[in-house]
Amino acid sequence: MPAIFRSRKGGPRLNWQVHKYLIHLELYMEHLYEEDKGPGFQSKKVAVMVGRMNPPTRGHYKVINAMKAFIRDNPKIGLEAAPVVVIVAGSKSDQDKKRNPLSGEERKTFMEASGNANGVKFLVAPNAFAAFAKVREEGMEPIAVAAGEDRAPEYRRILDKHFTKDGEQVKHHIISLDRDFDTEHEEGEEYFNKVIDMINDGDKVDDNQISGSLARQAVRNDEQKAFAYITGLEKKPKLAAVMFKKVKEALSV
Secondary structure: OOHHHEOOOOOEOOOHHHHHHHHHHHHHHHHHHHHHOOOOOOOOEEEEEEEOOOOOOHHHHHHHHHHHHHHHHOHHHOEOOOOEEEEEOOOHHHHOOOOOOOOHHHHHHHHHHOOOOOOOEEEEEOOHHHHHHHHHHOOOEEEEEEEOOOOHHHHHHHHHHHOOEOOEOOOOEEEEOOOOOOOOOOOOHHHHHHHHHHHHOOOOOOHHHOOHHHHHHHHHOOOHHHHHHHOOOOOOHHHHHHHHHHHHHHHOO
């Protein structure tokens, strides 16, 4: 099973029909890219993050900061100062509002307004392969990608195979993460409620406990304070309230 479709525990995290559709879609897009080739190698080299981010959390902003640090610490690679975040949206999986309450444009808008992603270029694409292709279409070359160990091999495969320079392989870099913050936690409601209680009590919560699943559970529990913390918007309560309402409306459908 391709790494980008595995859950944190290794099992499928989507309905099997949807999962199968996504695999076929990505392989088909790779085939089309091979046929058409698309734009060639671009001179503006960038670091990229790909994910659903539904909703965006403080973990995603931590990845953005890691990307910026990698760019600063590796000047010889020649990366642009602005990292690129590609939000995965528009595929069949988006029909599941329990997992995907916000549209791609809504996620983009909230992240841009968060104050946690200044200087970031945002794009929207239906899957990981399309994300890298979109970066090229926008006149940039995906040279470095932020990923945990479960997704890094698949991202590197895609980049090494399809994103070459005049047919010659290009050196791509992995910005290693402790975990993919877009990977869903599946520990269950009891676990999520315990973490939410810790947040409300002011206890320290490890970044690895933060996820979109946790944010959605906070909405189900009507815990706006915890939601604001999980989504990294505790300093922007009005924006957090707007996102909370949007997510709640979607989960109620």
